Amino acid sequence: MNLYGLLSLFASTISIVLGVSVFFLNRTAKINRLFLAVMIFNSYWAFCLYMMAQSPNLASAIFWQKALFLWPFLMSILLHFTLVYTESNLLKSKFIYIALYFPALFFSLIDLTIPNMISTTPTLKFWGYQNTLPNNSLLCWLDNIWACSVAVLMLVFFVRYYNSLKDKTKKQQTKIVAIAFTIPIVFALITDSLFPFAEIDFPGLGAISCSITTFFVAYGVLKFELFSFRPEIAAESIFSKMSDAVILVRLDGKIMKVNRAFIDLIGYSEEEVVGKSLNEMLSITNTVNQENSQPIIENLRNVREIKNYELSFYTKTGEKRIGTVSGSMVSDNGGKDVGAAFVLHDVTERRIIEQKLLKAERFASIGELAGMLGHDLRNPLAGIRNANFFLQRRLDSKLNPQEKAMFENIDKNIDYSNKIINDLLDYASCYSDEVKLELSQVTPKTLIKNATALVVQPKNITIIDETKDTPQFYVDEAKICRSFINILKNAFDAMPKGGEIQVLSVADADKVTLTFKDNGCGMTKETIAKLWTPLFTTKAKGMGFGMVICKRNITAHGGKISLESVLGQGTTITVELPLNLKPSG
Incomplete structure (x- = not known):
């Protein structure tokens, strides 16, 4: 070899x-x-x-x-x-x-x-x-x-x-x-x-x-x-790959290290963060309740650790986030404190979901109460209407004009009360387990024609109907007409001095879009934000259920409703209805 x-x-x-x-x-x-x-x-x-x-x-x-x-x-x-x-x-x-x-x-x-x-x-x-x-x-x-x-x-x-x-x-x-x-x-x-x-x-x-x-x-x-x-390699790997944000702080309060999740969360680069004091970082991110955040840093040596302390802060892009902070002191092998470690868990999405659930539960409770009130008030209201009708017929020849006007006023208020009851019952039905649809074939033109026939149109307001007789599709005509009536009534109320409402329809492959455009007073951003909230109204008379019922009826069909408004110029409401609904059986 x-x-x-x-x-x-x-x-x-x-x-x-x-x-x-x-x-x-x-x-x-x-x-x-x-x-x-x-x-x-x-x-x-x-x-x-x-x-x-x-x-x-x-x-x-x-x-x-x-x-x-x-x-x-x-x-x-x-x-x-x-x-x-x-x-x-x-x-x-x-x-x-x-x-x-x-x-x-x-x-x-x-x-x-x-x-x-x-x-x-x-x-x-x-x-x-x-x-x-x-x-x-x-x-x-x-x-x-x-x-x-x-x-x-x-x-x-x-x-x-x-x-x-x-x-x-x-x-x-x-x-x-x-x-x-x-x-x-x-x-x-x-x-x-x-x-x-x-x-x-x-x-x-x-x-x-x-x-x-x-x-x-x-x-x-x-x-x-x-x-x-x-162990230090494992710790480094865990630190860098953790989904939660981690901040390591020296005893003097200066940030010495952050992980990738922290950078991704707040939007600042590592160079912009490392070396700054934790208090300075709280100030930069406009941390909400900063005065309550101060003890987290100053008193950590005494309490040794904190768990799930909730605070709000703003990212570099200005987005508000909510997080829970947990932290503890870090000691060396001799037991001497060398710094502190904090873990920031982003709970923004969870809080949004919780708020939506609470709102849904509150709306459902309102719906249940509305249904009970509607049923309980309808019977005595019917009795009042019958008694009023009987007295009018019995005393008609003996009533002077002023007394007849009072009976007519009672009738009008009964009608208005009945409308409130109908709104309550409609709203209650929106929050039942399932909205039942009785589908019939319609066109955009027939929907608008039937809706305008059922609404009292002021003489100083003109409705310009530019909808088309095509396509034919299926909807629950009563519910959609009710929604369109609410839209038209709101437009009437927005134009006390008169104006125009233009109604258009456009058909696509899978949907038909109807647009209601008025030149009324328009709405503020605050009003738009609350428009779909039950019991919210800007009118002297009204319960604040109209647009909520309108949206629920449209979404029950798988459709969408959206709104754009400019204060002093007018409002445009867009309704999209699907073309794929078919009657069962």
Whole structure:
């Protein structure tokens, strides 16, 4: 056995020993398993070269050359290891695994099945049989170009990752790993690829040079706990990947570190935050109840920890957010306080949902009360109407004009009271388990025609009906007409001195849109914000149910209603109704 054979056998053995040793440092870590795979393939590569070099004849050398056909997978696994080590986002895509391993599979199968495309017949040198490459094979050139590209990509990923790190230990570990793999790759590209193409007689040192990797990795394991499970590494990983915002503060109140979630939440960069005092940050973010936030910082040494302290703050873009803060003092091994850690949990969406639920429950309670009142008032109101009618008929000949006017006034107020009762019952039905629709076929023109026929139109207001007789579609005509009547009445009330209401219809593929546009007094932003709230009204007479019922009837059809208004110029209400409703049965 010559020196080359001895070094190849040593490289094969030491690769297995190193790979297994690193694997058992942390068997659950993906990076350790990939490192083991790299070392196994390098051992396989070195062993095949050893057996080929020591072959007693050409037939044996050719056998071991063919046995080496899987060597491209070493490059794929090396790049995979690099992506995992550098925490590359590319691994989130499933297609990256195809890009990683398909070229290796392709070149391996070509080398195994088609002679003289990737490698040619081994030649005998003074150190033993040597693998040779065909100069005129395009696939061989592509194979080597691919291997060079993988090497360059690895170096690029390591350099970028190294520059992004702030932890000194992690930087040292990255430097060691990068050097440990770069040296053998460079040797392999020169002695196993370039020299054969240049017909330079020199033994391939790629597999043997991996012995250098052993020394670098061993140094990294002993000096910097490379590939080991370190609590500080785990803490750093948890800190950076937590979904909640985390702030680390020194004893002097200066912020020393924040995680990515905190940056994403408040919108400020890390440079804008780190180094500022916590009180200054509270001021910058316009924290609500800041005077109550002060004890969180000043008294934390006394209380040692706080839990779920709720506060409101503003992001850099001016968006208001709500969060709960928990914090505790951080001590060193000797029990001395060195700072404080705070976790900020964003509960904005949860608070919005809770408010919506409370509002829905309140509206439902109002609806239940409205239904009870409606039913309870309808019977005595009917009695009053009947008594009034009887007295009018009985005393008609004896009543003077003033007395008749009083009876007529009673009738009008009964009608108005009955309208309130109907509004109460309609609102109650909106919050029943299901709004029942009695569908009938209509057109935009018929809906507006029927609605205007049922409403008392002031003489000084003109309705310009520009709706169309198409398309035909199904709705609950009574409910939609009731909604349109409410819209028209509101428009009438907005134009006490007269004006115009323009009604348009536009049909799309799946919906018809009706627009009601008036030139009345318009509404303020505050009024628009409360328009769909029960019991809200700007009128002297009214219960504030009209637009709520209107919206509920339209949404029960799967439609939408929206409003635009400019104070002093008028209001435009847009109603969208679907065309896909069909009667059941």
